[in-house]
Amino acid sequence: MSEPNLSTRQLRAFVELAELRSFTRAAARCHLSQPAFSALIRSLEQAVGARLFDRTTRTVGLTPEGSLFLDGAQRLLQDMQATVEDLGAHVALRRGRVSLAALPALAAGWLPAVLQEFRGRYPDIELDIADALSEECVERVRAGRADFALAAVRANAPELATEPFCTDRFHLVCRRDHPLAARRRIAIGALAGHHMVSLARSSSVRQLVEAALRPLQMRSVMELEQLSTVAGMVRAGLGITVVPSLTLFHFEHADLVTRPLGTPALRREIFLIRRSDRALSSAAQALLALVMRRKPGPR
Amino acid sequence: MSEPNLSTRQLRAFVELAELRSFTRAAARCHLSQPAFSALIRSLEQAVGARLFDRTTRTVGLTPEGSLFLDGAQRLLQDMQATVEDLGAHVALRRGRVSLAALPALAAGWLPAVLQEFRGRYPDIELDIADALSEECVERVRAGRADFALAAVRANAPELATEPFCTDRFHLVCRRDHPLAARRRIAIGALAGHHMVSLARSSSVRQLVEAALRPLQMRSVMELEQLSTVAGMVRAGLGITVVPSLTLFHFEHADLVTRPLGTPALRREIFLIRRSDRALSSAAQALLALVMRRKPGPR
DNA sequence: CACACTTACGATATTCGTAAGGATT
DNA sequence: AATCCTTACGAATATCGTAAGTGTG
Numbered sequence: 045m046s047e048p049n050l051s052t053r054q055l056r057a058f059v060e061l062a063e064l065r066s067f068t069r070a071a072a073r074c075h076l077s078q079p080a081f082s083a084l085i086r087s088l089e090q091a092v093g094a095r096l097f098d099r100t101t102r103t104v105g106l107t108p109e110g111s112l113f114l115d116g117a118q119r120l121l122q123d124m125q126a127t128v129e130d131l132g133a134h135v136a137l138r139r140g141r142v143s144l145a146a147l148p149a150l151a152a153g154w155l156p157a158v159l160q161e162f163r164g165r166y167p168d169i170e171l172d173i174a175d176a177l178s179e180e181c182v183e184r185v186r187a188g189r190a191d192f193a194l195a196a197v198r199a200n201a202p203e204l205a206t207e208p209f210c211t212d213r214f215h216l217v218c219r220r221d222h223p224l225a226a227r228r229r230i231a232i233g234a235l236a237g238h239h240m241v242s243l244a245r246s247s248s249v250r251q252l253v254e255a256a257l258r259p260l261q262m263r264s265v266m267e268l269e270q271l272s273t274v275a276g277m278v279r280a281g282l283g284i285t286v287v288p289s290l291t292l293f294h295f296e297h298a299d300l301v302t303r304p305l306g307t308p309a310l311r312r313e314i315f316l317i318r319r320s321d322r323a324l325s326s327a328a329q330a331l332l333a334l335v336m337r338r339k340p341g342p343r
Numbered sequence: 344m345s346e347p348n349l350s351t352r353q354l355r356a357f358v359e360l361a362e363l364r365s366f367t368r369a370a371a372r373c374h375l376s377q378p379a380f381s382a383l384i385r386s387l388e389q390a391v392g393a394r395l396f397d398r399t400t401r402t403v404g405l406t407p408e409g410s411l412f413l414d415g416a417q418r419l420l421q422d423m424q425a426t427v428e429d430l431g432a433h434v435a436l437r438r439g440r441v442s443l444a445a446l447p448a449l450a451a452g453w454l455p456a457v458l459q460e461f462r463g464r465y466p467d468i469e470l471d472i473a474d475a476l477s478e479e480c481v482e483r484v485r486a487g488r489a490d491f492a493l494a495a496v497r498a499n500a501p502e503l504a505t506e507p508f509c510t511d512r513f514h515l516v517c518r519r520d521h522p523l524a525a526r527r528r529i530a531i532g533a534l535a536g537h538h539m540v541s542l543a544r545s546s547s548v549r550q551l552v553e554a555a556l557r558p559l560q561m562r563s564v565m566e567l568e569q570l571s572t573v574a575g576m577v578r579a580g581l582g583i584t585v586v587p588s589l590t591l592f593h594f595e596h597a598d599l600v601t602r603p604l605g606t607p608a609l610r611r612e613i614f615l616i617r618r619s620d621r622a623l624s625s626a627a628q629a630l631l632a633l634v635m636r637r638k639p640g641p642r
Numbered sequence: 643c644a645c646a647c648t649t650a651c652g653a654t655a656t657t658c659g660t661a662a663g664g665a666t667t
Numbered sequence: 668a669a670t671c672c673t674t675a676c677g678a679a680t681a682t683c684g685t686a687a688g689t690g691t692g
Contacts, residue, residue: 048427051350067647077684082648084682092427094434098622101646101691108624109433116426123422127415128347128391134408135393323397325407366672376659381673383657400665400671 052124054088055117058096061085062114065104137165140327143172144335145184145193149212149249149290150314151175158338162331169327178248185317191328192318194335196248205320210340212288214256214310215302217278217295224284225301232257232306239263239283241274253286256310275300288312290340351423353387354416357395360384361413364403436464439626442471443634444483444492448511448548448589449613450474457637461630468626477547484616490627491617493634495547504619509639511587513555513609515602516577516594523583524600531556531605538563538582540573551611552585574599587611589639 053074060070061081071081089096096110106114133139146155151173159171174184178195185193186201198206216235218224224234240262243250247269254262263283268274271294274285279299287295288311292302316332318324324332352373359369360380370380388395395409405413432438445454450472458470473483477494484492485500497505515534517523523533539561542549546568553561563582567573570593573584578598586594587610591601615634617623623631 047351047355048423049351050423050427052346052348056346068645078646079648079650079685080683086648092430094430099647101648101689103620104647105621107622108627109430112433113426113430116422116429120419120423120426123415124347124349124419127412127419128349130415131391131393131408131412134411321402322404323406328407367670377671378660378673378675379658385673386657398672400673401667403672 048091048093050088050091052121054084054091055121057081057084058088058117059114059121061097061104062106062110062117067099067104135326137169137326137330139168140166140325141170141172142325142327142331143174143184143190144331145174145176145181145190145195147178147181147195147248147290147314148175149288150194153290153293154340158334161338162334165334166327166330169330171331182317185319188319188322191324192316192332194314195317196252196312196314198315199317203319203321205318206315209314209316211311211313212290212340214253214286214305214312215289215292216284216286216305217275217292217300217302218284219278219281220299220301222284222301224303227303229307230303230305232260232310235284235286236260237263241266241268241277241283241285243268243271243274249288249291252288252312256306257286290314347390347392349387349390351420353383353390354420356380356383357387357416358413358420360396360403361405361409361416366398366403434625436468436625436629438467439465439624440469440471441624441626441630442473442483442489443630444473444475444480444489444494446477446480446494446547446589446613447474448587449493452589452592453639457633460637461633464633465626465629468629470630481616484618487618487621490623491615491631493613494616495551495611495613497614498616502618502620504617505614508613508615510610510612511589511639513552513585513604513611514588514591515583515585515604516574516591516599517583517602518577518580519598519600521583521600523602526602528606529602529604531559531609534583534585535559536562540567540576540582540584541565542567542570542573548587548590551587555605555609556585589613 057070057074060073061067064070064073067082067085068078071078074081076084085097092113094109094113095107096113098105098107130139152175155173159173162169163171174181174190176184178197181190181193181195182197182199182201182204184190185199186204194209216224216230224230224238227234235257242253242262242265244267245251266277268277271287271291274287275294275297277283278285278295279297286305295302356369356373359372360366363369363372366381366384367377370377373380375383384396391412393408393412394406395412397404397406429438451474454472458472461468462470473480473489475483477496480489480492480494481496481498481500481503483489484498485503493508515523515529523529523537526533534556541552541561541564543566544550565576567576570586570590573586574593574596576582577584577594578596585604594601
């Protein structure tokens, strides 16, 4: 009853014929022989159940019903073209949106250069970046608010997939004039007895550091929130600290030195979290590809 | 480049699959075998140049691009259906508009019953009726402001076609106590010497009456605009008048009698005027058919 | 008779359904 | 093993182009 089977070819043929008022010329524009074009128009008229053209052998003109249909046909063609082009723009990465959640350590130090390259390549794709702690990163992916995430924990929800992304070595940071600064590699035990400046106990870095140092205990524990504060403390000679390599940019200062920690190396793992039940959009795929290609190497 | 050839079948298949998330069930709804349905979806994906579904063997879901396209596909289908239905409504005379221009004599006396029948049959078709003198009737058709017209003149424009519609006998109207009222048929010559009440010289009725009576001259000529005024004058005994039969309803009064005039009958012809270069809309065709069927017979 | 659309018809392409294949639960 | 989608393939259908037909100026 209400399921006419029309094709864009029919509609385009109709519009061309309405404008050119000549089967011969309209057929040429549609790259069809004139009889085939004639049949196409006939099939359209049959599909919509109305005679759309009055053909005398000498002249072709729209019927009143045809005039009525012309508006709709043009609108439909335009809408269809716009819809398909919009889709194409997304596929071709000329448009779109990608959302990424990442640990602040990654978001501040490593990510900006990646995003700059991404924006240079796909200037019209919107970037939605969240710097969040690992748990919130995972939650954002789970809730669909992020296409994928880089976090320091594995996801345990069934609809989420976790894969290793990179490893992050722990480093000792101390003043250049500190005794430990003389060594190139430092074993964990060497930290014993030194004053430590540390982040708040809730921070994942702190938890990982504590776990790595165990059973060593820290001396003069602090509860700082910001790594830049830690850096200030260390620079002032209040102690040493241990941080993952991705955060070392906070400590780039002439008075400070950084040394890899542990043999074998002490490290934490960063994971890539994504939904397993939903494909990534083209834009997200593109960002993911770039992220993987510019993955930080082991340092 | 920008001419994707989509069909409504593809769009409908796409929407069904997006909703049912099952090739098997969606194929059934589309009355297709499952492999044929699968091919249909594949052809759509190829046409728009994007993968729209993610198929694992166990589950089917839209890709992000597919979600994007779903809105457009649904909108397109709905618009197409509405457009075709609107066209169908016009063809089926459930909707539309017809414009008719007719002489006041026809518009007042004969037309109302015709329109009433038309409206009874096609209650939702808008009627645009103009009562106008013959020249304006023709002009309205020429300008496209009327689909067709009933007038007392032939059209001479090349894009207009004129065909006879009906003939309109002239009648004498006089008081019942007038000497002429005694006769059943009255020759033209019998009018000589009687006082005449007449319309303005510009009226077509007046011109036709004068031509018909020639070389007889009228006595006590008046310049009235309205036939109802003429009727009043005749009733008052100021004279007799001659009018075409279609206007006789103005003179239906107990004191008045009407008599056919002339042997052979004195008559004017009413013509149907329409454009020859443009077809009539379905609504106009329907009204025309009814008008022809209820054509006034010779009286 | 020249032009423009329609009809006729054989050739080509597309689309269909059945049957077999492959992957996942 | 059962389910679901894809691939394979012969058959039915649709569409195409050439050529002949028809009506009009």
